[in-house]
Amino acid sequence: MKATIYHVARRARVSTATVSRFLNGTGPVAAETRHRIEQAIQVLGYRPNTVARSLVTKxxxxxxxxxxxxxxxxxxxxxxxxxxxxxxxxxxxxxxxxxxxxxxxxxxxxxxxxxxxxxxxxxxxxxxxxxxxxxxxxxxxxxxxxxxxxxxxxPLVHVNHRKGARIATEHLLQLGHRLVAHVSGPIGLRVSHERLAGYREALSRAGVAYDRRLVVSGDFTEEAGYEGIEALLHTATPFTAIFAANDLAAIGATAALTDSGRRVPEDVSVVGFDDIRLAAYTSPALTTIRQPxxxxxxxxxxxxxxxxxxxxxxxxxxxxxxGELIVRASSMPIAAAQQAKTV
Amino acid sequence: MKATIYHVARRARVSTATVSRFLNGTGPVAAETRHRIEQAIQVLGYRPNTVARSLVTKxxxxxxxxxxxxxxxxxxxxxxxxxxxxxxxxxxxxxxxxxxxxxxxxxxxxxxxxxxxxxxxxxxxxxxxxxxxxxxxxxxxxxxxxxxxxxxxxPLVHVNHRKGARIATEHLLQLGHRLVAHVSGPIGLRVSHERLAGYREALSRAGVAYDRRLVVSGDFTEEAGYEGIEALLHTATPFTAIFAANDLAAIGATAALTDSGRRVPEDVSVVGFDDIRLAAYTSPALTTIRQPxxxxxxxxxxxxxxxxxxxxxxxxxxxxxxGELIVRASSMPIAAAQQAKTV
DNA sequence: GGCGGCCCTGAAAGCGGTTACATGTAAGCG
DNA sequence: CGCTTACATGTAACCGCTTTCAGGGCCGCC
Structure with a gap:
């Protein structure tokens, strides 16, 4: 039988009101009474029932x-x-x-x-x-x-997805890449939209034409990243870098690249978004945008x-x-040789 | 003001008991009454308060x-x-x-x-x-x-850690490795102990002497895996394979190996434990023991x-x-050349 | 026609707490 | 010394629901 406040009150020879006051510090309780209550609680192993409490306190x-x-x-x-x-x-x-x-x-x-x-x-x-x-x-x-x-x-808490995506893309552009592919998130999701917008913003600021063939849509999973890039490779559309909408997709993309014989970052640079825990430990370590x-x-x-x-x-x-750009090993300046063959 | 069962009862012109019976399907409620209650609930947007309910039902x-x-x-x-x-x-x-x-x-x-x-x-x-x-x-x-x-x-649910670890280690042994290092989990944890035991079991069955210098202790994190292997490399104790107590440690270990110029799996084979989601996407993809x-x-x-x-x-x-052995790319037969130099 | 059952329903007592209000007591004060 | 006042405590209502118990109709059946 679990002890209730009633049992405590009885044992301490006070009313339940006093015990309650003692418990919550609401209202005064004499030192001696306090002591008796403490004793009773101790002996009975009493824990207030939060459900009952919630019912009244809401x-x-x-x-x-x-x-x-x-x-x-x-x-x-x-x-x-x-x-x-x-x-x-x-x-x-x-x-x-x-x-x-x-x-x-x-x-x-x-x-x-x-x-x-x-x-x-x-x-x-x-x-x-x-x-x-x-x-x-x-x-x-x-x-x-x-x-x-x-x-x-x-109230809303979020990161500046658009800006983060822009920074990521700008990083790639600054490295000399012009053919930057993008693995997006699920269409319709605001986050995906913002990141895509940031990507386009960077492109347009740099005077690089937006090529929709370079955008493959994913769903934030490695699988989708893998398949998206695999499919892109099949279309033979050239590209030298990828900005993936999140790290998982970036990791999937990297795997697809590797499996097809490309090297990252020598052949294709990859940058992700999120900076998940393992991003620092993939090989190559992933360049990404850190979200706190x-x-x-x-x-x-x-x-x-x-x-x-x-x-x-x-x-x-x-x-x-x-978002903060974390440069690791998956991105590097475009090589002269590479410019010629563009993957 | 939130509607209570009392309001519903009033509006449906019944007692709270009947509403309760209707809600919980305990006891019969006439079709017509049922209908009135449904109406009332609908109009009032009533949701039973689970806190109050819990208080009585426990x-x-x-x-x-x-x-x-x-x-x-x-x-x-x-x-x-x-x-x-x-x-x-x-x-x-x-x-x-x-x-x-x-x-x-x-x-x-x-x-x-x-x-x-x-x-x-x-x-x-x-x-x-x-x-x-x-x-x-x-x-x-x-x-x-x-x-x-x-x-x-x-009741206890767990995987057979010992056996899993043994299988992982046996896999390495079968590939010809004899100098198999182990990154353990936190000492004192039963799981770590079991996995270490499985590792030793495999060694002993294969007639390979257990060398405690090859065991570095970690805490299931990448950091520890990285540092453990880095330290091991510094001791110049030779080894050609690593069985890490979990994938995180294996990934850390792989990073340490790569950073020191070793290649996985050409120079050192690595196998992990857990088969975390990303294990299939690291490069090289991680050989590991899958836990369901x-x-x-x-x-x-x-x-x-x-x-x-x-x-x-x-x-x-x-x-x-x-646990099930999942063979991926991070483990391979020991190379003849390697046997000579043993890392 | 009377009666045992079967349906359906309501009244009311809790579940284990909190809290407004009342009460009793002793100290403070003119 | 009588009155206020502050302090310490008790009484009892209530939070929103479930559930026991006790009927009130209405049926079929003897």
Whole structure:
């Protein structure tokens, strides 16, 4: 039989109200009473039942984290950031992998309001805005990562994808590459769109014509990167560099290049995006745009908890992080010889 | 103002008991009444409050997942398996990264019993057995992954680490290697111990003497793998192959080899353990032992949910998976030339 | 026609806490 | 000395739901 506050009260010869006051530090409790209560708790091995508490306080100290796919190496770091900050603040996190499926997203959103979570961190959701609006109507604060939520306006944390992509592409251009291919993310996703836009921006600033044949669409997986580049090689469209929309795709692309006998970076330079943990250890080590993933997770969670406590910045608040170019071994200046044969 | 069951009852002109019966399918409800209730729910946008429900039913439909570090690429797949199965069964999962810190593990365990989770999945815990025993006393079912919990006996899911390690090492031996180094996991962890044991077993079966200078200890990270092998190279102890206790370490080791001018696998063969997602895409693609991570997550969760429902197999039940050798490009027969120079 | 059942429903007692309000006591003060 | 005041505690309502128990109709059946 688990001890309840009632048992503690009885044993300490006080009322449950006093025990509760003692537990929460609300209201005064005499030193001697305090001592008796401590004793009782100790002896009984009492732990307050948070469910009962939540029922009356209407706070569960639980945050929900909705994300597409934890299997993508980009996310674990984010999760860690969220987790750690939540922990510091006495919150606990409910993990929901929604697999990029709008129906599941909606289902989960429904469930969350029933579960009375205190707040929700929505990362890269793909569902319609009405779905989110409906959810928000329950009054649960939300913070969004990489997905703009206009109505109701929710705090947004993201990196400047466009600029990052531009920097990545400019890096390649500065190395002398003119035929830069791009493996994009899933079409329709804002992130993919932004990164593609950054790529085009860099091209156009450098006066290089945009060639849509050089853009293959992927879905942020290694498989797609591999297949995309394999297919591109089959078309015999020449290129000397690749900017992949994320590291996974870059790694897949590199594998496709290697399997077809090309060398990276001697024949083709490759740059990715994200700077996942293993990017430094692939061979060649991957040049990429670092996203401060862990930090973003922390910051987003901080904003969320603030929102839970009713402390919000102005509406439409945003925290934007900048991507940082990390030059490693997968990119190098275009070789003169290479210019001639262009792969 | 959020609608409660009381509001629904009022609007449908029935009692809360009837609404509850309708909601849970417990007890009969007349067709017409049913219809009125549906209407009311619809109009009010009512969602039952699971917190209140849990208070009385004593079931939260929440499972806790305690793991060392989600950042290790081995885990996300596991999490996914857990997540998906939990989802199918109507459970939700609370994520706790304990960072391999016994104190945090204990803290979390405490919190979980207060949070009234229905069950807990403990993966690779390092805390003392008394801690776990104390937790178990709260009556919360647990299932353990990769850590034997003897008292109270909890179902255990794991792979046969020893055998996997033996197979990995045997693979190297069969390729003609005799000087096989090993990057171990953190000493003291059962998993590390088992994998080391498997390595030694293979050596001894093949009549190869065990040389402790060939064993460097790591902690399952790339950094440690890198540094371990770098250090080993400095000692000038010759070796022609490496069996790393996990893929991360293998990748780090490969990087160290490459950075020092060695080629993998021409100069040194490398095999890992885990078969993380990216193992197939490193270059060279990594030979490794595949753990059916996703499946293990599912199976463990299944056992846990069964336990929650009081359906347990016999005491001391175990599910053991077998590791499978996946031969890729990072291992090859020892070259004649190499035998002479032995790195 | 009376009666045992079967359906369907409602009243009310909790689940384990929190908290507004009331109460009792002793100190402070003119 | 009587009155306020602050402190320490108790009483009881309530959070939103489930569930036991006890009917009230209505049927069939003897």
């Amino acid at each position: 706070a569960t100290h639980t945050l929900a984290l909705l994300m597409p796919d934890i299997t993508n190496p980009f996310f674990p770091d984010l999760v860690k950031g969220v987790q750690l900050l939540a922990d510091e603040r006495g919150y606990t996190v409910l993990l929901c992998s929604v697999a990029g499926d709008p129906a599941r997203e909606e289902e989960y959103l429904e469930m969350l309001s029933a579960k009375q979570v205190d707040g929700a961190l929505l990362v890269g959701l793909v569902c319609g805005r009405e779905t989110i609006a409906r959810f928000a109507r329950h009054g649960i604060p939300i913070v969004s990562l990489d997905r703009n939520i206009d109505y109701p306006p929710a 993933t862990y930090e973003m997770g922390r910051r987003a969670t901080e904003l969320l908890i603030d929102a839970v406590h009713g402390r919000m910045l102005g509406p439409g608040q945003q925290v934007v992080f900048e | 079931a939260t439909h929440t499972l806790a997942l305690l793991m060392p570090d989600i950042t290790n690429p081995f885990f996300p797949d596991l999490v996914k398996g857990v997540q998906l199965l939990a989802d199918e069964r109507g459970y939700t999962v609370l994520l706790c990264s304990v960072a391999g810190d016994p104190a945090r593990e204990e803290e979390y365990l405490e919190m979980l019993s207060a949070k009234q989770v229905d069950g807990a999945l403990l993966v690779g815990l390092v805390c003392g057995r008394e801690t776990i025993a104390r937790f178990a006393r709260h009556g919360i079912p647990i299932v353990s992954l990769d850590r034997n919990i003897d008292y109270p006996p909890a 991570t996703y499946e293990m997550g599912r199976r463990a969760t299944e056992l846990l949910i069964d336990a929650v429902h009081g359906r347990m197999l016999g005491p001391g039940q175990q599910v053991v998976f077998e």
